[in-house]
Amino acid sequence: MYTLETDPNGKNLAVVCGNTCIPFAPANMDYIRFKADLANNVTLNDSTGNVMTSQAVAEFLATLP
Numbered sequence: 001m002y003t004l005e006t007d008p009n010g011k012n013l014a015v016v017c018g019n020t021c022i023p024f025a026p027a028n029m030d031y032i033r034f035k036a037d038l039a040n041n042v043t044l045n046d047s048t049g050n051v052m053t054s055q056a057v058a059e060f061l062a063t064l065p
Helices: 029-039 054-063
Strands: 002-006 012-017 020-023
Touching: 002 029, 012 029, 020 029, 029 054
Parallel strands: none
Antiparallel strands: 002 012, 012 020
């Protein structure tokens, strides 16, 4: 399970998995795995802890580098 981390303005900064913070960096292997997991329907929580719908996840993926 992944959870988005946001700044006070609501901008997505990174994703957290357990105790690991994964930056949105295309060369980062954890980031590559994160994107693959999302494409395979792994759960993503928004910054408030709510599970994102598959449509919301797809829209979010489309915004990532």
